[in-house]
Amino acid sequence: MHEFSIAVNIVEIATDYAGRENAKVVKEIEIEVGELSGVVVDALEFCMEAAVKDSILEGAETSISFVPGKARCNACSHEFEVHDFLTVCPSCNTPAPEVIEGRELRVKSLLVE
Numbered sequence: 001m002h003e004f005s006i007a008v009n010i011v012e013i014a015t016d017y018a019g020r021e022n023a024k025v026v027k028e029i030e031i032e033v034g035e036l037s038g039v040v041v042d043a044l045e046f047c048m049e050a051a052v053k054d055s056i057l058e059g060a061e062t063s064i065s066f067v068p069g070k071a072r073c074n075a076c077s078h079e080f081e082v083h084d085f086l087t088v089c090p091s092c093n094t095p096a097p098e099v100i101e102g103r104e105l106r107v108k109s110l111l112v113e
């Protein structure tokens, strides 16, 4: 499953970070998932539960925030919400707007001690 390898990757990022900070416990982790990142938040949450077992993230409070898709029209600079890559500009109908938000998939913050 796609989300499972992402969950494993997130655990690796947290483990590396905790190692650099000489931390023994990760208390909180915040993950940002964009609407257009191709990741299903529910599936990622489910996979995180399995991936954190016996890792430094076990017992950490995990929060996943969802970032809605947003694009800017290349022709008229109008900014609007998008839910896929096929949306045309609602004000001038130009296709292929530039996606400016919603592709992110990242660890936003980590609280260690």
Ligand SMILES: [Zn+2]
Binding pocket: 073, 074, 075, 076, 077, 078, 089, 090, 091, 092, 093, 094
């Ligand atoms: Zn436009």
